[in-house]
Amino acid sequence: MTETITKVLDRVNSPEDLKKLELKELQLLANEIRELIIKKVNTTGGHFGPNLGMVEATIALHYVFNSPVDKIVFDVSHQCYPHKILTGRKEGFTNPETYHKYTGYTAPEESDHDLFKVGHTSTSVSLATGLAKGRDLVGGKENVIAVIGDGSLTGGEALEGLNNASVLVSNIIIIVNDNDMSIAENQGGICNLLTELRKNNGDVKDNFFKALGFDYRYIDDGHNIVKLIDLFKSVKDTDHPVLVHMHTIKGKGFKPAETDKEPFHWIIPGTLDRLNEPSVPQTESYESITKDYILDKISEGEPIIAMNAATPGVFAWDKSFRDKLGSHYVDVGIAEQQAVAMASGIAKRGGKPILGLMSSFVQRTYDQLSQDLALNNTPATLLIFWGGIMGADATHLCTFDIPLISNIPNIVYLAPTCKEEYIRMLDWSVNQNEYSVAIRVPMVLTKSGIDDTTDYSQLNKYKLVEKGEKVAVIALGSFFQKGKEVCEMLKSNLGINATLINPRFITGIDKDLLESLKSNHSVVITLEDGELDGGFGEKISRFYGNSSVKVLNFGAAKEFSDRVSMEELYKRYHLNNEQIIDDIKNIL
C-alpha cells in the first residue's frame, strides 16, 4: 500500500490541536485517520468495522468536549482507535515500528484520556454513572459521556446502567452508536426498536429511551462531522441525562466491510490483501467436529438447539451453518446471563441446548451457572472455547474458567484430550438428563485414533494412561500432551517410569485412584492450562495434605497478564518441560 498522507493529522497531537482546525479540515482529517486504520489493522489484525464507523463521531466528540477534563468512556473500547490517534498516540498508526506499542483497547496507563481498561461489553453506562456521581459529590462540573454500541445495549449491565443513568439529576450523556449490528446480527426487542427509530428519524410512539426518562436526540448521519458537532454542542453541559442516538455505518469507508459487516468486525493480519482469493477449505477442528455433530443429530430428529451470546464466530458458526440450523439456532445477543438461563429452561422442557461460550465471557454469568443451571441440575451442555493460557490483552484472558466453573456444586466440567474423547463426552452430555455439563474444548485438535467408549455417567473416574511409580503426572485437558512429554523426559533424563493420568473430570477427585498412588509414588504433579488459584491442581494438593506424598501444581499465576507472549508466560509459570523436570528433580 502507498504511504498515507497525513497533512492535517500532522498538526494534531492532542484534542487541543483539533479544536484549532477549520471545520472543513475535519473531514480531511477523518479521511486520513480512516486510511491509517485500514492500513494498520490490516497489518497487525484487530477490530476493523467498529473503528471505521466511529471516525467522524470521535473527531466531533473531541472537537466539542474537553477531554480529559470531560470524561469519555468507550464501551468495550473496540472502537477507540480514532480516539487513540487524536489523543497523542498516532505513532501507533503512522509508524509500523510502533504499531504494537498501544493496546487495542482503552488503557489508562497509556493516556489520561482513557478512563478505564475495558474489553468486555456493556459496562460504559454503569461506569459513567459512577464518574457522574463521584463528580457531583466532590464538586466537579465536567461532562461525563458514555459511548455504547447497539450490540452492547443488549447486555444486562448496560440495561441496569441505563435504568440508573436516566434518573441522575445532573450531567450525563449516553451516545448510542447504532450501526445495526452486534458482532453478528443484533438481537431482540431493543434491536427492532432501534430499526423503527432509524426508519422514523427518531420519532416513534413508544420510545424505549424516553420511557426510561432520557432526553432523547437522534442523528441519522453519524458521519457528518458538522451536524455531529452541532448536536454535541447542544447537549454539552446538560444538567440532566441525555441520550444521543446516532446512526453510523459499521466499516464506513471500506466497501467490502460496509457490505458484509460480520467478517470485518475483527480481522486477522493480511485479510484485506486476500479479499479476492478463494476461501481456504476448512480443515478438521474441534469447531468443525462440533458443527458436524450438531447437524447430524438434528437430522436424526434430536431437539438440539445451538446457542450462543453474540459470538458465533468464536466457534466458526458462520452464516451458512446458522442458516442450516434454522429454528435450532438461538443467538441471544450480548447477554450471557440470558443464554445460560434460557438453556436451563430449554433443557427443562426437553430440548437439548448446546451453548457455546468463550472462556473469558463465562465470567459474565456466574450466578446463572449456579442458580439457574447447577442448582436445578438441568441437563444443558456448555462448550467452553479458548480456555487456556494465551498472550492476549488483559481484558480477554481465558485462564479463569476453571476456578469459576469448577467450584460451583453439581456442574460436571469435562476436559477432553482428543477428538475421540470430545465426541464421546459431547454425545454423553446431550443424551443424559441428570447433570448440567460443561466441556472445555481444546484449541488444537489431536486424535488418539482409538474410539472412546467411556461411560461418563460414572463421575470423576480418571483414566490411568501409563502405570508407573515414584512420580505421577496428572495432566488435564489441553495439557495432556505436555504430561506425556514430561513422562518421556522423566524416563529419558531421570530413568523414571512415571505414572500418567488423564483426569477428564475437572470437577471431582478420583479418590480411589489417588489413594492407590500413595503406595509407590512420592511425587504427584498436576498440569493445567489455566489459573492455579482455585483451580484443579489445588484440589489434588488438598487431597494429599494428610500424606507424605509431595505435590507440585503447574499452571498460570493469578494475574492479569497483558499482551505477554506465550513464551514469556510459560517461562514465568515454569511450564516449559525442562522447568517442570527441574522442579520435580528438586523435590525427589
Added chain:
Amino acid sequence: MTETITKVLDRVNSPEDLKKLELKELQLLANEIRELIIKKVNTTGGHFGPNLGMVEATIALHYVFNSPVDKIVFDVSHQCYPHKILTGRKEGFTNPETYHKYTGYTAPEESDHDLFKVGHTSTSVSLATGLAKGRDLVGGKENVIAVIGDGSLTGGEALEGLNNASVLVSNIIIIVNDNDMSIAENQGGICNLLTELRKNNGDVKDNFFKALGFDYRYIDDGHNIVKLIDLFKSVKDTDHPVLVHMHTIKGKGFKPAETDKEPFHWIIPGTLDRLNEPSVPQTESYESITKDYILDKISEGEPIIAMNAATPGVFAWDKSFRDKLGSHYVDVGIAEQQAVAMASGIAKRGGKPILGLMSSFVQRTYDQLSQDLALNNTPATLLIFWGGIMGADATHLCTFDIPLISNIPNIVYLAPTCKEEYIRMLDWSVNQNEYSVAIRVPMVLTKSGIDDTTDYSQLNKYKLVEKGEKVAVIALGSFFQKGKEVCEMLKSNLGINATLINPRFITGIDKDLLESLKSNHSVVITLEDGELDGGFGEKISRFYGNSSVKVLNFGAAKEFSDRVSMEELYKRYHLNNEQIIDDIKNIL
C-alpha cells in the same frame, strides 16, 4: 390467634378443584389463604408482604391456566405461598406440625407445579424463554408464564430476558406484579415509568414494554379476582409475547404491612405479636459500627458514598440512616453489576464508595468484580456480609464468596476477626488509592480490646498470634475464635503448644511466615467459614506441597445444602472442635 376457618380451601387440593368453585367463592378462598399466610409466617418467619400481595392473582392464574401443563415461573419465588397452598401443599400452612415441611421457595422436588428451584431475583423471564423455545421445538402447545415483580425488573438478567422474550414468535406471557416496591423503594427509570403507567391506567406516550415489542395489557386492581380472570382468559393461548402489567398492593390485607411495606417484606417469627412494643435499642454490632464509621467520616467531609443493590436491610441501613446520608447514599435497585461498576466509576473520580453486598448476591457480579473493578484497581471498598456456613435454603447459601472473589487477581480480600481489626481495615481501605478491597464482615461481633495498628498496605502479612511448635492453626476471619479453641484443646488434650495464626488476608500467601513454620511444625491446619474448593485453605495446601509438612483444610463441602441445620453441617464437615482434634491426632 384463633383457628382459621378454611371452608372453601377444604375443598381445594389442586388447581383442578379450584376450577370447580363458583366465582363468588374465590374471594372467600383468598381471605382464607391470606389468613393462613399471616398466621404461618408470623410463626416461622418468612416472606410476608410479597405473598399477601399475590393471593388473588395466584388464584386467578390457577383458575384460568392449566398447571402443571401450563408452566408458571415465579420470579425469586418469594411470592409462591399462595401457589403452594393451591398445589397440594396446604398442610404447610394449615398444620403447625408441618409448617417446616416445605421450603419458602419453589422447589421441583416438592411438586410438579414448581418448575425451578429459585431464590435469586430477575431470572423468571429468561427461564421462561427457555421453556417456550423448548416447547416450540418439541412440539408442545402449553402456555408459558413468568411472574415477575417490579423490583426484579431492574436486574440485568430480567432485562436481557425481556429483550429476548419480546421477539419470540409464539406463546409467552410475562406478568409484571407491580406493587411499587422492591425490597426497599424501587429505583430507576423503569420504576418512574411504572408509576406513570399506574397513574394513567396503562396509557402513556412512551411505553417501555410496547417499545420492546410486547402486546401490553394493564390491570389496575390486581386484587379483583373476577377482573383478573377475565384478563388472563383474554391472553391465554396467545400466539405472541404478551406482557400483563398488574398493579397490586404489597402486604395486602394486613394494614401495618400495607402502610409501611419495607419492614414487612420478610419478617422474623413473632413480629406481628410485637407490633405495639417499643423497638429494642440496637446493640453494638458490625452493622452499627459500619454505620457509625460512615456517618463520622461524612461529617468530617469525606466523599463517602454508601451503596447497595436493593438490600439495605441486610446491613441494617434503615430509613433513618439513609435519610442522614442524603446524597451520600445510592441504592441501584436489584442490579449488582451496576453497583460494582458504578462503585468503580465513583472511586475513579475521587469518591469513596463503600458497597455492601450479601455474600450470596456477590455471585451476580463476577465479571464486574474482575473487569470493571479489579483490572482497573479502582479503590472501592466492598463489604461482604453474611459470608459463612449457615442452615439456609439452597438458594441463599453464603459459602461461595471466598472462591469467587479470592481467585480474581488484584482484589485484596480481608477477613477481620474482631471489631478493632474491622475498623482498621475499613479505614485503611477508604483512605488508600491503590487497591480494590473487599472485607468479609463477620456475623458475630467480638472485641480484642486492643487497638489494631496494622499497616494493611503491606499485603499478605499474616499475624502470628501464638508461637508454638508441631501444629500450626491458621484460622481465617470468623473462624479465628474456633482456631483459638482448637489450640486450647491441643494444649489440654494433647499437651501441644500449637502455633496460632490470624491470616487477615484471604487473597494472598505470607510465604515468609509459612516457610518459617516448616522447621518445627509437622502439621498445619486451616479453618475457613466457607467452601473449601477453590478457597483459602487449598492455597496453603499448595504451598506446602513441596515439603513434608502435612496440611488439613477445614471448611464447607462443595454442595448446595438445603435447610440443613448448622449442627448437622458442622458435623458433616468435621468442624466441631473435637472432630478437628481427632483429625489432627490421626496424622500426627
